[in-house]
Amino acid sequence: MSKQVLERVGATIAVVPHFPKDGIMFRDISGLLASPQEREEAFDLLYQAAKDKQIDAVAGMDARGFIFGLAVAERLKKPFIMIRKPSKLPNSIALSYELEYGSNTLEIQKEATQGKNVWIVDDLLATGGTALAACQLVEMAGGKVAGTSFLVELDGLPGRSKLEAKGYSVHTVLNYDVDSTTVVPK
Ligand SMILES: O=P(O)(O)OC[C@H]1O[C@H](OP(=O)(O)OP(=O)(O)O)[C@H](O)[C@@H]1O
Numbered sequence: 782m783s784k785q786v787l788e789r790v791g792a793t794i795a796v797v798p799h800f801p802k803d804g805i806m807f808r809d810i811s812g813l814l815a816s817p818q819e820r821e822e823a824f825d826l827l828y829q830a831a832k833d834k835q836i837d838a839v840a841g842m843d844a845r846g847f848i849f850g851l852a853v854a855e856r857l858k859k860p861f862i863m864i865r866k867p868s869k870l871p872n873s874i875a876l877s878y879e880l881e882y883g884s885n886t887l888e889i890q891k892e893a894t895q896g897k898n899v900w901i902v903d904d905l906l907a908t909g910g911t912a913l914a915a916c917q918l919v920e921m922a923g924g925k926v927a928g929t930s931f932l933v934e935l936d937g938l939p940g941r942s943k944l945e946a947k948g949y950s951v952h953t954v955l956n957y958d959v960d961s962t963t964v965v966p967k
């Protein structure tokens with residue numbers, strides 16, 4: 782992974798203090814999505830983490846995980862599974878969880894997931910609440926988790942340890958301390 786590419790991708794992701802709540806350093810991917818070259822580089826970096834794994838399908842979490850997950854699924858030429866917020870998916874099963882700034886529910890369709898080795902992709906790993914719920918949903922639906930990957934990991938929060946403690950592998954591209962304001966990754 783070239784340091785230059787990581788720094789170029791990182792520079793497009795703004796840090797917004799106290800959004801959406803006091804004390805949260807929000808990493809805003811809007812600038813990355815608006816930058817075709819860096820966006821492509823970010824998608825390629827996420828693809829690199831997945832390309833040699835045994836994967837039948839890629840899943841992404843509503844909403845930002847759809848963008849990055851679909852890009853990885855496209856590159857792998859594999860099916861994409863939506864893990865959605867409530868009441869959007871017919872014939873789905875649900876699980877509630879806590880994240881860095883609130884709580885939520887996610888849902889998945891059993892039919893799309895059953896019997897598949899699923900690679901989970903999201904933009905960011907913070908407390909790991911969302912990612913752990915996604916892993917559990919895949920298993921509740923009869924699938925297996927092939928691994929998880931994220932463009933951004935916030936160090937100092939229990940995301941990675943929460944997932945690894947349950948045996949899920951974690952791959953991340955850009956690491957920052959949770960309270961840091963820098964856009965240059967570690
Ligand atoms: O590790 P955690 O503490 O669970 O936080 C990470 C999650 O938070 C954000 O999603 P959010 O629920 O804000 O939804 P969005 O994708 O619709 O913006 C982000 O896209 C991750 O899914």
Ligand SMILES: Nc1ncnc2[nH]cnc12
Pocket residue numbers: 805806807808809880881882905907908935
């Ligand atoms: N600090 C953060 N920035 C962007 N998305 C997030 N999701 C959870 N924590 C976040």
